[in-house]
Amino acid sequence: MRNRQRGSNLGLLLLASQVFQLGIDNIPPATLATLVLNVYLFLFPFKPILQTCVSVQQAYWFGDWHRLLLSPFHHVDDWHLYFNMVSFLWKGLNLERRLGTTWFAYLLSVFSLLTGLVYLLLEAGLTELMDDSSFSMQCAVGFSGVLFGLKVVNNHYNPGGVTYIMGFPVAKRYACWVELVLIHVMNPGTSFIGHLSGILVGLLYTLGPLKTLMKLGAGYSGYETPYTPNRTPYYGAEPSAPPQHSYTAGLSEQEQYEAAIVASLQDQGRRTHSRPSGGLSTNSALSIEEIRQRRLQRFDT
Template identity: 40%
Template sequence: MSGRRRGAELGVLLLLYEMSNIGFRHIPPVTLFAVAGQALLYSGFIPVKWDRWDVCLSTEAIIYQKDYFRLLISALEHGSDMHLYYNMISFIFKGRELERYMFGSVNFALFLLMTTLMCSSTYVGLNYILLQIFQDISYLKTCAVGFSGVIFALKTLTAKREASISPGRSLQYSVWAELVLIHLLVPGSSFVGHLAGILVGKAYIHTPLGSIIDGILVLLSGEPVYRWGFLMGQT
């Protein structure tokens, strides 16, 4: 077990405060479980044998060391309490909308798992391509933690819905604007990780990947996915 016990740092306390303001009963179960699990993991109340930087996601670790465990676990770890806070607040508002009106709880849990793996894999792939183009070893070594990539994927879905409801506004470009702004304003944020999330979200909306994922979800859960109804603002 790692000596990670951090307890209730400021970001964790702020997250708890905001969740109480929202109302725990207004946060659907999978979204609530995902937030609570990541907060407890960060705080050290879930005993694990690794430190967060032992499982960070890098192209080197996946391609050359074949440490595939990082594809999932790296997304659940966070670099600081405020990193956790901002990610989880953003996730709550997107997760509760998607879980309630598009996926349902079982499908949303499966979708989060699949999206996490796809975002992590896309991150590794993008860094490998950049490594080949620029011959810059930093793309091989850069190591990231956090749920931001998944959140950007979810953000892409909710932005599509908002653009459908308000077609006169340029909401479909909001995720791209946020990608650039966060890169400029938040030192240490992962531009490639966020871009990976957007690409996964766009692929789900605009390519056959979406139908394939929906088919897998329905096959596994037996419950429908209201993708087009949600994205077109009909639910």
């Protein structure tokens, strides 16, 4: 096993810098473990990228099913890793504290595997429908499909309101679909079917039977026990304010997607510059304990 060939690794350095700015103690354990796994497999890949990506040809025709386990956790380059992990940190901080570490880890495991399976089904269906075997040969790799599924779940637990995509307001319930189309239009090299698979898995969880099946399979009833960090993070906000954490370098989640559209999931690492938004302000009139209590009330609702 040898390291892959990389360039300056600026994306990896930025990721490390922003993780330490946030503070490792502030990252819930399942989120942190998943982040570490992705970084480790980038530095020490289990196999070359062409042997970890998943496709109908490799998984079904040739029986190489272990690609379903490997493909979500391998990345093409450091920018691919960087944008996926920055987006994942934001979602992990919200969802793991909402669902609890045990259930969130379970959710990640199921989503990682099921997103690949749905991807294979969609590509196989397109092969038959279009009578075009090229669909079966398209190979996908990276965590972005899982991220789309997590975004659906996060929007489910935070319904209503709007989000801004490329500066335009979009209702949260439609945000995933707009991002799906926009990313593919502006960066055709991304896996449209892979992202769509993640959305469908997220919908199976929030609107379909997946959540019920997971509860039956796990026999676990306390899945929404919130995770509470050991100390109050410095990036606290009032409950009504959308979280914008320092590890995003001042970027809101929408601005992260704008940057990701340009730089993430490309075969060659490209540097991109995003306009930073204003940093998060905290209300000095509130005590740390009051802020903590308001957060807990938000999670309970």
